[in-house]
Amino acid sequence: MTRSSLDVAEETPLPAPRSNRPATIGHRIEYAATRFLFFLFGLIGVDRASALAGGFTRFVGPKLRRISARGEENLRRAFPDWSENAVRRAVAGVWENLGRTAAEFAHLDRFDPFAPDSRVEIVGAERLRAVAAGAGPAIFVSGHFANWEVMSVALKAAGVDYAVVYRAANNPLVDALIIETRARVMSRHQIPKGKRGARALVEALRAGRSLAMLVDQKLNDGIAVPFMGRPAMTTPAPARLALKFGAPVIPMGIERLAGARFRLTVYDPIAHAPTGDLAEDVRSLTILINEALEARIRARPEQWLWLHRRWPKDDGAPA
Structure with a gap:
């Protein structure tokens, strides 16, 4: 990236924080707590912060039965041959990884x-x-593997001109803090998910800018394709954009090796030959994207976010 392009990047306006939820007293208390934790985690260093938060969530998380039960049921369905002990160990690992990832957000500059x-x-x-x-x-x-923020940190470090797609935090004050933090170590080009950011995705690719997307979460208005052996509503956006602009779809995987250390793998672009039937091409490419994610999940299941409602409620999973 040239100096002039860096100057332009530094002038790129950041997206406005979530505006459809006015800040409440509860939001302000949550924001103050978040700023305090950022300060504390920054003060004690990345290794201690990661271990402290991971240990706390590994202990407390499984006791939050409504959420943990959802993760356990998801794992039983994905791995029907697992014992109950294996399921519980994996969920404890998920909680630990989630805590570590949250604490490491205060140290993202260490992951170049x-x-x-x-x-x-x-x-x-x-x-x-x-x-x-x-x-x-x-x-x-990519998906919510290990510390999923590492993907975007690596793209910036490699000099890739890209926009990162994100889900806005429910708390507008915390949302603004996250946007500002990501701008320092990732990209100032940040596109919120949903209708608010749909046009920006197209504009980014038209400008020659790549996209970084986490595509493993449920989307109510997506398309139903297989994921981990079960139909799952999945975003068709990566496939549609790839077909429209002839852009390669490149999967990336992140593994937590030990503590706050990782392996990031950039895979070959997904091989896909369009047939000319747009609907079928979008569907088939979306399936291939899901298969790439599934391979990473099966390799390190304790490092994926099993706790969310990825599959329909009516297939037997907990609400």
């Missing part, structure tokens, strides 16, 4: 995979460099 003292080893870095060198915009897809 190209830094001399990096905590992230990277496989397939040449694929990032090719996009950064002008191979054309790409659509990078």
